[in-house]
Amino acid sequence: MMIESMAGKSAAMHGETYDASPFVFNEENTAINHFGELLTKSGYNYYGNETFYSGVDGRQMEMQIFFGIVYYQRLRHMIADKFQVRATGPIDPITHQPVKGRKKGGGIRFGEMERDAIIAHGTSFVLQDRLLNCSDRDVAYACRRCGSLLSVLMSSRQGMHLEQRKKGTIAAPVDYSEQQTCRSCGKEDQVFLIQVPRVFRYLTAELAAMNVKIKLGIEHPSKIQGS
Structure with a gap:
């Protein structure tokens, strides 16, 4: 980059194109000596230093500053390619x-x-x-009695009524509605609909495959409303 600064200034003064890479020079013909002589012919300092003046009050700066011309390439960063x-x-x-x-x-x-x-x-x-x-919100039925999220399954009331009609214990029409029943407890009175992340249901199923049971502590809705 320092070679490019000296080469850019000398190339601008002489109207030519120079190779600023360090691979075209050696210990005998160094880049500093080559471009330093070109700058000297143009009336500049051998090392590329220049005297600067303050833009506020015009005073001359005590130290000379290395100054030159370098190639500037614009980086293309468009917001349309980046926003999400x-x-x-x-x-x-x-x-x-x-x-x-x-x-x-x-x-x-x-x-x-x-x-x-x-x-x-x-x-x-x-x-x-x-x-x-906005992520993986899901709802699932869980049994408050046993704390299970996987044992609650959908069952139809039709089978229960048909069995009771065969025994002659009921003469009511067949009920085709469905209910959520806990297969572990065999009851439906403590089954509630809760809101859980979908990945939690996935984790529960994965752990169940390894004989690891997750037991949930579910509060009764009346207690939640009362508190």
Whole structure:
């Protein structure tokens, strides 16, 4: 770069093109000596130093400053190639979270440092909106009695009524509605619909495949409303 500064100034004065790379010079014919002599012929300092004057009050600066001409190339950075904003878009088929990558139309990464900054500002609803509502929010049925998220399955009331009609214990018409029943407890009175991240349901299923059970502590809706 220093060779380019001296070569650029001498090339501008002599109207020629010079090779400023260090590979065309050697110890006997150094770049400083070559371009220094060209600058001297043009009336400049041998080392490329010049005297500068203050632009405020016109006083001459005590020290000479190395000054020259270098090649300037504009870097092409357009905002249209860099901005990344989205409301909805592609999601991962397994976790239902937004995919990563601007080219894929993915979401902007919201890491731990961003989370800590939001917590420090006390805006908890922003965290819920960014990391749950706009991410992988999901609803699932869970049994409050056994705390299971996987044992609740959809069942039809039709089979129960048909069995009771066969025994002659009921003469009511067949009920075709469906209900959520916990297969572990065999009951439906403590089954509630809760809001969880989709990746949590995926984690629960993965741990269940390794015989690891996640037991949830679910509060009764009346207690939550009362508090």
